[in-house]
Amino acid sequence: MPVPKRRTSKARRDKRRSHHAWKGVALSICPQCLEPKLPHHVCPHCGSYKGKEIVEVEEG
Amino acid sequence: MRHLKAYRKLNRTSSHRSLMLRNLVTSLFEHERVETTLMKAKEARRIAERMITLGKRGTLHARRQAASVLMKKSVVKKLFDEIAPKYEKRNGGYTRILRVGYRKGDGAPLAFLELVEEEIAVKKKKKKKETKKATAKSAPKKEKAAPEKKKEEAKEGPSEETVETKEEAKEEVQKEPSEKSEVEDSAPENAEPEETKPEE
Numbered sequence: 001m002p003v004p005k006r007r008t009s010k011a012r013r014d015k016r017r018s019h020h021a022w023k024g025v026a027l028s029i030c031p032q033c034l035e036p037k038l039p040h041h042v043c044p045h046c047g048s049y050k051g052k053e054i055v056e057v058e059e060g
Numbered sequence: 061m062r063h064l065k066a067y068r069k070l071n072r073t074s075s076h077r078s079l080m081l082r083n084l085v086t087s088l089f090e091h092e093r094v095e096t097t098l099m100k101a102k103e104a105r106r107i108a109e110r111m112i113t114l115g116k117r118g119t120l121h122a123r124r125q126a127a128s129v130l131m132k133k134s135v136v137k138k139l140f141d142e143i144a145p146k147y148e149k150r151n152g153g154y155t156r157i158l159r160v161g162y163r164k165g166d167g168a169p170l171a172f173l174e175l176v177e178e179e180i181a182v183k184k185k186k187k188k189k190e191t192k193k194a195t196a197k198s199a200p201k202k203e204k205a206a207p208e209k210k211k212e213e214a215k216e217g218p219s220e221e222t223v224e225t226k227e228e229a230k231e232e233v234q235k236e237p238s239e240k241s242e243v244e245d246s247a248p249e250n251a252e253p254e255e256t257k258p259e260e
Contacts, residue, residue, distance in 0.1 A: 041159040042158050049158055055160070
């Protein structure tokens with residue numbers, strides 16, 4: 001069975017991982033209140049979705 | 061292969077799952093909207109849609125079939141007499157699932173399952189901040205809603221709007237990740253025109 005000839009050095013390992021960083025949550029902007037919100041979710045700030053669908057919002 | 065994976069088991073035995081979903085669907089028809097986890101909503105949707113189809117059929121047999129699922133006789137009556145007639149012209153898709161975030165405690169994704177076309181009365185617990193926002197925003201929007209097209213709006217949109225946004229939403233803006241500022245400039249225009257209508 002083929003096996004690696006060399007152990008992967010720390011440098012190679014770390015270079016490989018240089019792209020693994022978490023880039024953060026993808027948020028979209030609520031068209032109603034312009035607050036950041038999760039995409040495809042009811043806006044937690046103003047309770048709207050697709051321009052309507054109002055849910056009550058308690059003050060936080 | 062996803063063979064024989066027709067539905068979700070929801071970590072329950074068959075009888076437990078069946079009872080839970082029947083209860084959920086009964087509540088849906090009773091209240092027109094229920095809040096539950098996303099996965100339960102998706103499973104309950106299957107049953108709910110089937111029930112409405114039975115309701116549209118309207119025969120005695122259909123009524124008995126529905127009664128064997130729904131937990132309350134009054135709900136069967138409501139389904140056949142009130143709910144089903146509304147969907148006369150709609151071929152499926154009687155329900156809607158709206159994601160509403162994550163439950164604190166176990167992080168489960170939550171969703172509303174609701175009947176389409178039901179105007180659900182908005183519970184207004186505290187209206188103050190919302191109305192303030194509405195008036196503040198609807199005024200400048202009207203100017204921009206006039207040139208309906210998105211591209212036109214895009215030109216003038218960002219400069220004026222982001223200023224407002226930042227003032228009004230300063231606390232939140234600080235929390236948001238840095239990339240968001242770019243999105244903010246481009247995103248708001250997309251859905252603007254619809255927005256003015258509900259307010260007025």
